[in-house]
Amino acid sequence: MHALEALRHADLGGEYRSDRGNVVDEFYVPALRASTAYDRAVGYFTASVLAVIGEGIEEFTRRAGTMRIVASPYLLAEDITEIEAGYELRAVLEKAALRDLERATEDARAVRGLGKLGVLIAEGRLDVKLAYVTAGSRVGMYHEKIGVFRDDHDLVAFKGSANETLSGLVGNFESIEVFRSWDDRDRERALRISKDFDDLWHDRTPLLRVMPFTDAAKQIIERSTRAAVDPSDDTAIPPSGAPITIAREDLAGMLTIPPLLEVRDYQKRAVTQWFAQRGRGILRMATGTGKTLTALSAAAQVTKMLHKVGEPLLTVVIAPYQHLVDQWAKDIEWFGVHPLRAYESTAAWFPHASQLLDALALHTTRGGVIITTNKTFGETAFQSILQRYRGQLLLIADEAHNLGARHIRSKLPDSAQFRLGLSATPERWFDDEGTAALTDYFGPVVFELGLGDAIKAGALCRYTYKPVIVELNADETDLYIEITEKIGKLFAMQQFSEQADDNSPLGHLLRKRANLLGHARAKLPALRREISQRREEWYQLLYCAEGQHPLSYEDGAAAEPAQIDQVLDLVGNHLHMPAARYTAETKRPERRQVLQRFTDRKLQVIASMRCLDEGVDVPAARTAYLLASSSNPRQFIQRRGRVLRQAPGKTMADIVDFIVVPPTNMPDLQDRTERSMVARELARVTEFAQLADNEAETLDLLRPLRLRYGLLDT
Structure with a gap:
């Protein structure tokens, strides 16, 4: 062996730490280059790590080096369940390890790494074993991290925090201690670590069991060997520290504005003003004005800007x-990127997210996009991805007002250099604290496009508005007074610090009162009169109240059908109009089918509750009936926006709104309560009427009501 290739001449230090150097370049590569044998025992080992240690493994392979690996497979919940159910332990562990290898074959860098392993296995110079902890009837993970490099004369042992994975060596903050056999201070510990590995390899370690795995893995590794490039080709894995040449296909992940996309002037202004605030801020844009495309245009500009300085970008979208x-995924694919959808089973997306982070850390991709739900975003698995990532991050929040809730706003990552919030109504209803938290994180509203401006700009269609007045019956009125008095007492006692919390006393009462108004029994006969006039028309949306009428319960059970069931019975069975429901219980494939049938004129009516409130594209809709009468401005603004979206052949939309008022002859109703009820309803009416084509007609219709309650200025 040439003297410069020996370990004692490799200039290896006694400690390596991420803040003081590069563990890969300064330790792994020179140690491998000087070794004839490498032993490694780790919690996790992935073949893609061989793409990191680059020229070191090339030299190691050419000099007929031998490698022994002991690793612990990543066990999912279902694996543990199988073990506890009595499945053969070896079979379950092998299945888990093989699953990791199979997933690795989806990554081109990992395939190259597996190809290197395949060469070593074929030549009998690599062996792999699986380790696990046994304690009674329980099975645990092996998490020790030790390694030994050897040449013909000496050995170098090390131990520390890094797993043998891309993230372990590149993405995380790691440290290792190194012990050299030729150094009197290190010799005893170096030899002890070497003996620990030999005991482990030969299954002589108490509490641990070690079993062969190489044969089980051969099929996958050999397949990757055939798919990988020639292992003697030095260009397959670039030398550590060398500039990486990005092929055209490696530009995947770089968002680019589609050539056929016509970016409207107001969208350009929005992006410009967001950049003027250093890439932070909220876009308050009316529903249907293209917030998604505006946000993706901004993301594409950030990607392009960072590309010029050699920095990749991770974009995280929360919906x-x-x-x-x-829905976001479809638009992102139009911008040239296949996004990772992170929801439902963690096992389905987490490994792919980890691989994306590895690729970004290695600069083998220009960017990537992960889309997730609010729920998944707040969970531990997704938060661990955000905590691990240290590169350039753009966070886009769709319907950003939702992230002001106390339980989720604390999860927003401080590491995001770029932050973009999207909402037609960024202010949280009855939650000043949550609203302030949003602007503290995302920044202020940097661009605003209201409904009137959107209609003038041609982004939304014009509409007519018809308020239909219905009265509460006597029982409903009594309950309304009772709830309102309780709400008044809470405000008088200043117990409204928890207003945004749906589970607070105030939140419960507000929800109950809105539920009562939404279910007012006089609405169904009024709806029949209205929809009968449009029996021949298509593209009609019906927004129903959630849950049950508060007075419909007898002995703890609902004594009458839910409003949506009554509506579907009326429309489908009595008026013979093809209709379908679209609710939270409707499965996603069925939802897509309902919307497609609606667009194709196979359904006249869709009856929904909240599912069509935020973000769902139903541009074909021409008429909307608002049976649910929430006073939350966000809800009625979202519902109005659903029916104002542009569509081929659509020039006008109609909104029919059912307004609840006290009964005309109800002397027991308190004047203040009565007036407040009407004032709340008229606030929405005024908002809707101001921009309607028939504003004057609507105001004339409501004038007698305003006079009766002294609300001419409302």
């Missing part, structure tokens, strides 16, 4: 619901 994640 309230799974169907909105799917």
Whole structure:
């Protein structure tokens, strides 16, 4: 062996730490280059790590080096369940390890790494074993991290925090201690670590069991060997520290504005003003004005800017619901990127997210996009991805107002250099604290496009507005007074610090009162009169109240059908109009089918509750009936926006709104309560009427009501 290739001449230090150097370049590569044998025992080992240690493994392979690996497979919950159920332990562990290898074959860098392993296995110079902890009937993970490099005369042992994975060596903050056999201070510990590995390899370590794995893995590794490039080709894995040449196909992940996309002037202004605030801020844009495309245009500009300085970008999009994640994915693919959808089973997306982080750390991709739901975003697995990532990060929040809730706003990553919030209504209803938290994180509203401006700009269609007045019956009125008095007492006692919390006393009462108004029994006969006039028309949306009428319960059970069931019975069975429901319980494939049938004129009516409130594209809709009468401005603004989206052949939309008022002859109703009820309803009416084509007609219709309650200025 040439003297310069020996370990004692490799200039290896006694400690390596991420803040003081490069563990890969300064330790792994020179140690491998000088070794004839490498032993490694780690919690996790992935073949893609061989793409990191680059020229070191090339030299090691050419000099007929031998490698022994002991690793612990990553066990999912279902693996543990199988073990506890009595499945053969060896079979379960092999299945888990093989699953990791199979997933590795989806990554081109990992395939190259597996190809290197395949050469070593074929020549009998690599062996792999699986380790696990046994304690009674329980099975645990082996997490020790030790390694030994050997040449013909000496050995170098090390131990520390790094796993043998891309993230372990590149993405995380790691440290290792190194012990050299020729150094009197290190010799005893170096030899002890070497003996520990030999005991482990030969299954002589108490509490641990070690079993062969190489044969089980051969098929996958050999397949990757055939798929990988020629292992003698030095260009397959660039030398550590050398500039990486990005092929055209490696530009995947770089968002680019589609050539056929016509970016409107107001969208350009929005992006410009967001950049003027150093890439932070909220876009308050009316529903239907293209917030998604505006945000992606901004992301594409950030990607392009960072590309010029050699920095990749991770874009994380947070949306309230799974169907909105799917909707975002379609638009992102138009921008040239296949995004990772992170929701439902963690096992389905977490390994791919880890691989994306590895690729970004290695600069083998220019960017990537992960889309997730609010729920998944707040969970430990997704938070661990954000905590691990240290590169350039753009966070886009769709319907950003949702992230002001106390339980989720604390999860927003401080590491995001770029932050973009999207909402037609960024202010949280009855939650000043949550609203302030949003602007503290995302920045102020940097661009605003209201409904009137959107209609003038041609982004939304014009509409007519018809308020239909319905009265509460006597029982409903009594309950309304009772709830309102309780709300008044809470305000008088200043117990409204928890207003944004749906589970607070105030939140419960507000929800109950809105539920009562939404279910007012006089609405169904009024709806029949209205929809009968449009029996021949297509593209009609019906927004129903959630849950049950508060007075419909007898002995703890609902004594009458839910409003949506009554509506579907009326429309489908009595008026013979093809209709379908679209609710939270509707499965995603069925939802897509309902929307497609609606667009194709196979359904006249869709009856929904909240599922069509945020983000769902139903541009074909021409008429919307608002049976649910929430006073939350966000809800009625979202519902109005659903029906104002542009569509081929669509020039006008109609909104029919059912306004609840006290009964005309109800002397027991308190004047203040009565007036407040009408004032709340008229606030929405005024908002809707101001921009409607028939504003004057609507105001004339409501004038007698305003006079009766002294609300001419409302």
